[in-house]
Amino acid sequence: MAKDELFxxxxxxxxxxxxxxxxxxxxxxxxxxxxxxxxxxxxEPAENQDASEITLAGRLVSLRSMGRLTFAVIRDGQGQIQVxxxxxxxxxxxxxxxxxxxxxxxxxxxxxxxxxxxxxxxLRTQELTVLTKSLRPMPEKWHGLKDVExxxxxxxxxxxxNEEVRDIFQFRSKFIFTLRSLMEERGFMEVxxxxxxxxxxxxxxxxxxxxxxALDRTLFLRIATELHLKRLLVGGYDKVFEIGRVFRNxxxxxxxxPEFTTxxxxxxxxxxxxxxxxxxxxxxxxxxxxxxxxxxxxxGEKIDFKPPWKxxxxxxxxxxxxxxDLFSTENKTAAGLRKSMIxxxxxxxxGTSWAQMADKIIGDVVEPRLIQPTFLLDYPVEMxxxxxxxxxxxxxxxxxxxxxxxxxxxxxFTELNDPIEQRERFLFQEKSREEFAKEEFDRLDEDFxxxxxxxxxxxxxxxxxxxxxxxxxxxxxxxxxVILFPQLRSLE
Numbered sequence: 508m509a510k511d512e513l514f515x516x517x518x519x520x521x522x523x524x525x526x527x528x529x530x531x532x533x534x535x536x537x538x539x540x541x542x543x544x545x546x547x548x549x550x551e552p553a554e555n556q557d558a559s560e561i562t563l564a565g566r567l568v569s570l571r572s573m574g575r576l577t578f579a580v581i582r583d584g585q586g587q588i589q590v591x592x593x594x595x596x597x598x599x600x601x602x603x604x605x606x607x608x609x610x611x612x613x614x615x616x617x618x619x620x621x622x623x624x625x626x627x628x629x630l631r632t633q634e635l636t637v638l639t640k641s642l643r644p645m646p647e648k649w650h651g652l653k654d655v656e657x658x659x660x661x662x663x664x665x666x667x668x669n670e671e672v673r674d675i676f677q678f679r680s681k682f683i684f685t686l687r688s689l690m691e692e693r694g695f696m697e698v699x700x701x702x703x704x705x706x707x708x709x710x711x712x713x714x715x716x717x718x719x720x721a722l723d724r725t726l727f728l729r730i731a732t733e734l735h736l737k738r739l740l741v742g743g744y745d746k747v748f749e750i751g752r753v754f755r756n757x758x759x760x761x762x763x764x765p766e767f768t769t770x771x772x773x774x775x776x777x778x779x780x781x782x783x784x785x786x787x788x789x790x791x792x793x794x795x796x797x798x799x800x801x802x803x804x805x806x807g808e809k810i811d812f813k814p815p816w817k818x819x820x821x822x823x824x825x826x827x828x829x830x831x832d833l834f835s836t837e838n839k840t841a842a843g844l845r846k847s848m849i850x851x852x853x854x855x856x857x858g859t860s861w862a863q864m865a866d867k868i869i870g871d872v873v874e875p876r877l878i879q880p881t882f883l884l885d886y887p888v889e890m891x892x893x894x895x896x897x898x899x900x901x902x903x904x905x906x907x908x909x910x911x912x913x914x915x916x917x918x919x920f921t922e923l924n925d926p927i928e929q930r931e932r933f934l935f936q937e938k939s940r941e942e943f944a945k946e947e948f949d950r951l952d953e954d955f956x957x958x959x960x961x962x963x964x965x966x967x968x969x970x971x972x973x974x975x976x977x978x979x980x981x982x983x984x985x986x987x988x989v990i991l992f993p994q995l996r997s998l999e
Contacts, residue, residue, distance in 0.1 A: 517642045520607040524637060529604065531640035536615045538564045542581070542588040548620050549628050559619040561630055563588065564638060566667070567612045568645075570605075577605055578629075581614065589629040590616050597632065604635055611641035659987050659995055672988075678797065679977045679989060683750060685793050686770060686973075693785070695746040695772055700735035702728060702752070706952040708933075709733035709893070711862075712755040713946040715765075728754035732771045733893065733968065734955045737922065740775050740966055741958045748772035750973070756946075761985040762914050765994050768973040777967030778921040779894075779905045783882055786909055786917050786969065787814035790880075794980060805912045805979045808878050816880040821869065822903070824883070829853070829872040833865060833887060834902055860943050862889040877910035892932035892949050893968075894920035916975045922966040926959040 524531045539562040540548075548561070565581035565588075577592040594602040608614065615636035623629050646657075646664045658665040658672075665672050687697065705724070707714035709731035717726050732749045739747045750770045757763060774781070791812040794801045801812040826832050830851050837843040841861040848855050848864060853871060855864045865887055877883065885897050886906040894904035909917030923929050933951035940948035977989040987993040 513644050521640045523607050529637055531637050536564055536638050538562045541585045542583050543585040546628050562617045564615040567610050589627050590632050591629050592632050611645045613639035659993055662991055675981050690748050695748045698747050698749055700732050704729050706950050708950040708952040715754050715756050730755050734952055736773050738958045740773055741961055741963045745775040764986050770971040772969045774967045775964040779907050779919050782919045782967040782969050787816050804982050816882055818882045821883050821885055824873055829868050860939055875913045881910050882907045892936050893923055895923050911979050914975050916972050919969040922968045924963040930956055
């Protein structure tokens, strides 16, 4: 039957309900129990629980008529339960309302709990209230959506159909709650910083551009929360964090979405070493609290979050795995590094900087090998304009990236707080952006520099990718499975 025909049939039922004086869209409904609470009355009888006065509400997911007796299943946000309707006890008029109900409708039911002959926990309905008449049928009769794209484009149908999907997002909510709680236990204060900024700085990324009409000025969606959070350390707070969305005008794939959720934290008097320890402890603790274990399966691998995580030198593994010494005399120039990459079959794009080529080496050769939780340490200064030099080596900065399952899940620095050096780094990024015509180079934020000139304490800074961490902990192969409404390509 065509969808339009089904739609029209439901419109007819809607009109019949109204003809009977029934409002198919009442303003509210008071329920006494959730489905889980109602089931518990018979599963775990309690002296003070009255099984005769139960009022439930939910969506119809099953409806089976046997003449004078009809069984149905309703589902709410916590679970589902069977309900029965008996014509003799309800009366012909009330019972007749069932003929105008469809799967997908929301109903309220009042009655008493009992067990059927097959021991099924059931509510025997005395009063039936139509709460919402659905005009479109549910997908594939509750067997789930087959089309992956449709699942993402119509997430509400995906949630209706697939219990495992609902479980993923409940887990995500618990993950964020637990992370927030653990940060607060460590003495961090949660804050909020602007989403629209006059300067898109704080990361190597291409921003989204918008316009503020009243001010007649160009603004950018934030690519990171970093620079405003560090302003707060200048202002006197010692420990701050923010969980929120950031926006980067980049491509779509299994581990990238243009808007994603991060947690950034900054701790005065810390460094990247202390931050590494915090990451290990945070993530292993979350896994243990939410899953009861530090071991999870991701993309066919057993991943163990238990500390200590492996620590490896970026320069050393690039030399060993890619056969390229980043700081040899011939590789210190972009032309020299390009030749070495071509010799190794890496083939960098034309017009890319030394830093971009180094990033490609890391992405193509190093990252895929970092399956178990691993910290990749000490990055070239050209790749990291916001971090302090590594003690004793001004080719490198104190930066680590945390990897799990071949994906970056954490990025952290010993934060640069020398305003003169910071200005020089920003100017180098500005020059590089002009030279290579690449928007992803970082930008000079004058107000941030002025703030640092007032004095920022030694600081350890961290960025965590919430979406990717939830991917790993729930065993999902693509980031779209853990973002309720992922960005998708146009169907046109």
